[in-house]
Amino acid sequence: MTAHDNPFAGYGGRITTQDGVYSQSEVGLANRNSGLLLETLALDITPTGLHYLLTHFDVPLIDEAEHRLTFARGFDAPFEIGLDEIRALPQVTRPVTLECAGNGRSGVSPRSHSMPWAYEAVGTSEWTGTPLKPLIERAGPKSDTVEIAFFGADYGFDKGVGHYFGRSLTLAQIAELDVTLVHFMNGQPLLPQHGAPLRIIVPGWYGMASVKWLGRIEALNTAFDGFQQVRTYRFRESDEDPGRPVTTMRVKSLMVPPGVPDWSSRKRWLRPGPVTLVGRAWSGGGVSISKVEVELDGEWREARLQPPAGAYAWSKWSCEWDASPGAHVLRCCATDALGNVQPLDPPWDVAGFANNAAQKVQVFVAEA
Numbered sequence: 001m002t003a004h005d006n007p008f009a010g011y012g013g014r015i016t017t018q019d020g021v022y023s024q025s026e027v028g029l030a031n032r033n034s035g036l037l038l039e040t041l042a043l044d045i046t047p048t049g050l051h052y053l054l055t056h057f058d059v060p061l062i063d064e065a066e067h068r069l070t071f072a073r074g075f076d077a078p079f080e081i082g083l084d085e086i087r088a089l090p091q092v093t094r095p096v097t098l099e100c101a102g103n104g105r106s107g108v109s110p111r112s113h114s115m116p117w118a119y120e121a122v123g124t125s126e127w128t129g130t131p132l133k134p135l136i137e138r139a140g141p142k143s144d145t146v147e148i149a150f151f152g153a154d155y156g157f158d159k160g161v162g163h164y165f166g167r168s169l170t171l172a173q174i175a176e177l178d179v180t181l182v183h184f185m186n187g188q189p190l191l192p193q194h195g196a197p198l199r200i201i202v203p204g205w206y207g208m209a210s211v212k213w214l215g216r217i218e219a220l221n222t223a224f225d226g227f228q229q230v231r232t233y234r235f236r237e238s239d240e241d242p243g244r245p246v247t248t249m250r251v252k253s254l255m256v257p258p259g260v261p262d263w264s265s266r267k268r269w270l271r272p273g274p275v276t277l278v279g280r281a282w283s284g285g286g287v288s289i290s291k292v293e294v295e296l297d298g299e300w301r302e303a304r305l306q307p308p309a310g311a312y313a314w315s316k317w318s319c320e321w322d323a324s325p326g327a328h329v330l331r332c333c334a335t336d337a338l339g340n341v342q343p344l345d346p347p348w349d350v351a352g353f354a355n356n357a358a359q360k361v362q363v364f365v366a367e368a
Contacts, residue, residue, distance in 0.1 A: 015113035035120025051123035057156030064197035074219030076140035101206035104355030128184035168224035203312035248284030253334035255279035283336035
């Protein structure tokens with residue numbers, strides 16, 4: 001494609017933003033993408049229709065009967081495989097919490113012009129498929145392979161660059177991670193918006209690694225230089241900073257907002273008296289949660305913690321609160337088994353990636 005063929009070639013500079021004010025294009029992104037309803041944090045498994053969605057381009061509509069996954073260049077024994085053959089392979093089902101790397105972006109100031117996530121870009125589903133590693137071994141990566149690249153069927157432009165969405169993992173990462181080639185979600189075939197008919201799930205990593213609408217896998221003898229690998233999903237201190245790759249999820253917790261909401265502000269109202277606060281906490285790379293604390297009226301109290309349903313699934317927590325009349329701001333803070341503590345203030349990143357600052361919930365408790 002020449003510059004003449006690409007009307008977006010001149011686009012790609014930083015767009016100025018104003019905190020709390022969103023452009024028409026950002027509202028358009030929010031209309032296309034959807035987040036978890038925070039009240040459903042009470043559920044161990046997020047209903048499929050409520051799991052968060054981030055779709056970079058258009059949703060490809062793929063005929064599963066005709067679809068073939070191709071192990072292409074860079075393999076000694078390249079091959080293609082269809083969905084029926086994949087379903088005949090050994091299957092695993094595991095609950096996995098996925099979070100968008102941009103979750104919390106709207107809380108980073110100055111914020112990046114992009115999908116304006118607050119807290120809702122997370123969900124936990126039961127994913128069914130076959131382990132990816134045996135299929136990679138069957139294809140036989142050439143001896144000089146350093147990375148395996150995964151390409152979806154979704155094509156579009158970002159900052160003037162046309163590309164299929166693609167990501168990569170090193171051979172060492174594939175050996176260490178429980179990467180799964182997935183075709184079922186919560187006991188049903190994948191829906192089109194969730195990557196039907198095939199996607200990968202990379203447990204413990206932010207969602208960008210779990211490529212949807214998977215159609216092609218390649219073995220590379222150099223580091224993958226695809227747009228979604230090197231031009232974005234990197235922690236940067238400035239626009240000139242080459243950055244560090246975004247990989248495993250940071251420790252985080254969220255609560256179900258108590259009481260009932262105001263329609264537009266989502267601030268909460270409830271009657272005084274005993275309230276059981278509940279929420280979820282998670283961390284990346286299969287690291288468990290060791291503690292959740294809740295700030296109630298300026299005092300931090302340790303919550304009760306339940307074990308997760310799996311190594312890569314979130315943990316439920318609960319805490320009792322005697323709600324007194326007046327205005328309150330509630331917060332929750334998680335600590336994982338490696339000692340990583342959720343910060344109270346947003347960590348800085350140019351693109352607003354991986355903001356795991358403590359959630360704030362504004363509550364008004366009525367008079368008795």
